[in-house]
Amino acid sequence: MLRHSLIMHQVSLPDLHPDWPVPLDLELGLNEVLLLEGVGWNEARAFWQVAATLDLPAQGEVLYWGKSRDQLPRNELFQVRKQIAYIAPGQVLLQHRNLGENIALAKCYHQELTVAQVLEDQEAFLDRLGLQPFLNWMPAHLPLHIYWRGIWAR
Numbered sequence: 001m002l003r004h005s006l007i008m009h010q011v012s013l014p015d016l017h018p019d020w021p022v023p024l025d026l027e028l029g030l031n032e033v034l035l036l037e038g039v040g041w042n043e044a045r046a047f048w049q050v051a052a053t054l055d056l057p058a059q060g061e062v063l064y065w066g067k068s069r070d071q072l073p074r075n076e077l078f079q080v081r082k083q084i085a086y087i088a089p090g091q092v093l094l095q096h097r098n099l100g101e102n103i104a105l106a107k108c109y110h111q112e113l114t115v116a117q118v119l120e121d122q123e124a125f126l127d128r129l130g131l132q133p134f135l136n137w138m139p140a141h142l143p144l145h146i147y148w149r150g151i152w153a154r
Contacts, residue, residue: 004027004028004029004063004065004066005028005029005030005032005064005065005083006026006027006028006051006062006063006064006084007026007027007028007061007062007063007064007066008024008025008026008027008050008051008057008060008061008062008063009025009060009061009062009063010023010024010025010059010060010061011023011024011025011026011050011057011059011060011061011062012024012057012058012059012060013043013046013047013050013057013058014046014055014057014058015046016042016043016046017040017042017043020043023059023060024060031096033094033096035094037109048084050062051084052080052081052084053069053077053080053081054081064080091151092139092151093139093142093147093150093151093154094139095138095139095140097139098135098136098137098138098139099131099134099135099136099137099138099139099142099146099150100115100119100135100136101115102139102150102154103118103119103122103126103131103135103150103153103154104118104119104122105154106154119135122153125153126153129149129152129153130146130149131146131149131150131153134146134150
């Protein structure tokens with residue numbers, strides 16, 4: 001049976017834009033990453049604060065491995081919080097995706113294209129930036145100057 005590391009059940013976040021999904025149901029497994037597309041800083045911060053138990057939701061429940069914050073010992077709660085972070089997509093590459101996947105992510109999502117299609121369409125641009133040899137590399141292994149060019153290319 002699959003257990004989820006973070007569950008948000010019927011959660012409403014306080015003081016958010018009316019377009020924010022209410023109530024929010026979400027289940028994330030271990031090492032899964034949630035991408036909040038088109039969300040402003042206020043929404044992202046409110047979501048992150050509730051997910052990390054720094055704020056209580058307006059309604060609903062937040063569970064970690066099936067337990068609420070009240071059921072977790074203090075040291076376990078701090079361990080959970082260390083695993084939750086807000087990553088501004090304009091500043092970093094997603095660590096579980098290679099450079100090519102990072103660059104193609106938005107177009108794949110919005111235009112329903114494959115990574116190969118996006119990279120083929122951008123081939124000349126990627127050549128000019130000198131990124132072609134690094135497209136299959138994971139971000140942790142990229143030279144710093146290539147990492148920053150990858151962010152810019154995305």
